Amino acid sequence: MPPKAAQETDKQSKSSPSTHVLIEDMRKTFDDGSIVACQDINLSINEDEFVVFVGPSGCGKTTTLRCIAGLEIPDSGHVEIQGREVTHLKPKDRDVAFVFQDITLFPHMTVRQNIQFGLDMKTSLSGSEKEEKVREVAQMLGIEELLDRQPSALSGGQQQRVSLGRAMVMDPSAFLLDEPFSALDANLRDRMRIEVKKLQQKLNKSMIFVTHDQEEAMTLGDKIVVMNDGRIQQIGSPYEIYNEPANHFVAQFIGSPSTNLMPCTLEAGRDGISISSGFFELELPPDLADQINGYEGRVDLGVRPEHLELGEDGIFEADIQVVEPHGSRDAVYLTAGDRELVAVVDAGVIPQDRDTIQVDMDIDKIWLFKESGERLL
């Protein structure tokens, strides 16, 4: 008896009252275990949270989402939605809505029938009640005048809006979106992104959005889950993910242009710890030196492009390769030693004809990663 009671309290402590979707130790493999799609997935999502799974293709983000939806059944671990164990339930019994990457409206039904499909299948509402709900949703999405058209007569953006409507009308406990806008052109994608964000705020429902586009992730998510090789690399707010990456992968994957990473050596010298890269040397101030606990040897030094300071004096000299205008800012591509670096500066600061420049960096803004990829500093 006591062990069971202990287990239950333990479970409750993991899922606080506001926890809406909970994933514990989930693992999913394909082809008889030879391909591990995702493993050690632990995640809790609150009721009104906008969560974005981001990572390169094949990182397991879509598989994780499909496990939440019930389109895949995990090998081990479990999934809870609103405190209810759903790991082995059919998709239709989970009270979630899913918007697919490819447009998957039912081509033989009108837009109205498509939106109403879930209500027809799952509820016993009267015809006029269903009609009212469909109209409401259509109004919210601005697709009222499309209701009697066939999906084939709609543009890609409109079709995806209808997909959203089909999800919204169900009033599900969670929305799952699998790269819903990747087939749309860039302009439309930006607009849809803003709309989805607004929609989520209005509906106040948890939304899980999968994307491979780190910029999309940063703009949308309250909480970002960075994944790679089937594992969660870091969970955090966009601010945390950007400024305090947990490891080498996150530092490199998030941000554009991406973080400068330079192999260096950590050495304990006479007057403290120094970092040397071959073309520059930095002394770690004592407070930072304490944080690394005497770690020595090879590390990767990471610094965001906007934290490289270009000017008349610095710790090393670099050749300017290209100055790339990005509106209000310029991306400056540099080489130093045999390294390629990129810095971001205010537009027009670097004259186009300049060949070399001094580079400095703020020691408080640098990160150090162990060879294993783990963040050291």
Place this chain on the structure above:
Amino acid sequence: MTHNTVKASDYAFTLLRYLTLFGLLGTILIPLAFVISVSFRPPEEFFTSGVYLIPKNPSLEAWEQALRFLVEPLKNSLLIASGTTIVSMLIAVPGAYVFGRKEFPGKDIIYYALFVSLLFPHILLIAPITDIWFEIKLYNTVIGMWLALQVFVIPFMIYILRDYFEKLPQNLEEAAQIYGCTEFTAFVRVVLPIAMPAVVAVAFLAFLIGWNEFLFANMLTSGQGPRPAIVELFLLTQGTSGNVYWGRLMAITLVLGTPPTVLYLFARSYLGQAFNIT
């Protein structure tokens, strides 16, 4: 200059195209016209010299005889063809769906085995099937015909339908499942309606095979059983006693061709859609 030469060759091409079309049309329509013509002639006119289309003494005698003769055989044909269609649909439609969209062990091997069965002449099967049908008392029965024809109707239908199912959008059933369907209702409520043109098309083809199939029908039925019209037609050409009554034969041919033609007219729009999904 060049403009003119292009024009000349254009004319030549157009001319050639129409000649070819009329040539092809002629090979079909001219014999058909004579079939119709002969069906309205009295027996004296069958072998008269000289070619003419309009009978000199038109008579409905051949048609009267044909229709009287055809009552039973046509009933048999209709029973065999529609039953064959229904049985084959019940098996081939879900079968093709599974081959097109689901994964299961041995899928490829089973599919190719089915396909290979289409490559062999099914006349090979006549002896064993007749033998077995005798033994299990299916010889000379309508049900026996339904089942025997499935041997080549089902692989053929699966072959055509599988591609159609395969080409449907990837997540169709998954979307249906999210919004309240089981795998089965997703098939019935979403996939099947979308695949309707192809299903109608193969149903038409199955009916056509059931209606026109001769080999099995000839071997598996006798005069005491459900012998279909197509076999009766063939037996008439054998002319067991003296002369063949050609007028009646032509009338029977025309009657036999009518149900498939009517069906085709109904199924035509589906047939067109079935083989070019966008």
